[in-house]
Amino acid sequence: MARRRLSHEGTLVLDSEGLSKLLADDEQVVALIAEPRARGIEVVISALTIIEAVHARTNTAGLNWVLSGLRAVPVGDEEARAASKLLMDAGLHGHKHAIDAAVAEAALRQHRPVVMLTSDVDDMAKLCGDRVRLVAV
Template identity: 40%
Template structure:
């Protein structure tokens, strides 16, 4: 007998750097969201740029790699890059400050089903995605 499908089944939860750090550091909110999504057979991902932004010298590399290995890591394709630019342009935001957030948003928008972005910048993600994705704060 299979698992009952939750409201996120066949969608995606994508983590921004703070969401990823919450997962790596076993923060109850961040790690809990990841575990809940995975228990519902929902894809949990991070952009490959998020890995770069989230890493810092106080993070144990073995722990960081182990947690990242539990997630999907879609590459930033040319299509995602152009979508991120369109999101920035439509929201009238500057790439210098919002580049990675726009890539995270564009990555989520390229997926089917419900899209949830776990972020510390809920307002920014809401501005970039509009009603096509949902931001959840960490």
Template identity: 45%
Template sequence: MPGTLLLDSEGLSKLYLKDRVVVTLVQAALEEGIRVATTAMTTLEADYERVHPARIRWVLSRIDVHDITKSVADQAAALLRGGHLHGHKYAIDAVLAALARAAPAPVTVLTSDPEDLTLLCGPAVVITKV
């Protein structure tokens, strides 16, 4: 089973901006058949001011963008409660963590915020700082 590579807002922003490290990781994952994904909420949070809309569309066409369902929101809320975190600050991370916990293993999350996502994702998910 190939697994899953998830991007938080920083990972997605760096992919938009053609960061060499993130582009290489994503390309290698795609070549290995690893599913590359993010959430619809993450696409809102990612830095897109300096990126041409065509680049954003192209990047998002190459990865899975998951809609946020009531079930995912409920799972994210449970993670927030379990970590004693407030949704106002951590909602988007919690949604990504809920997706990570349900994704085909092995799962790696590319993030700029390893502490919070480590808490939310648990030990089964590899957290990689970008």
């Protein structure tokens, strides 16, 4: 399988699927994260991504180990309001897209260029516009 190269600087953001695949030791995602980490590029997630990715069979020790290598971006009142504005601007509803909006908002605040590993390229493109490079996982 050909490896896709990421930027030499900036920030890498994982959505829920990116985190889930990292937890599952998915070869593609591990490779896409290893390269930026080796260059000192920060890998971040929204704090809400942790909630979205966890399920009854989640290996807690594995989750804690993976999270120790990531920076979780908090979601407070200011971030929630900014995410709500992204939803409105994109014409999306918070009931279905609330966590996506929080992830997009967190991505937009990171050191650029920003690359996001996501399973939802269409909705993330609506939320982030062209300010975040989206890589399908």
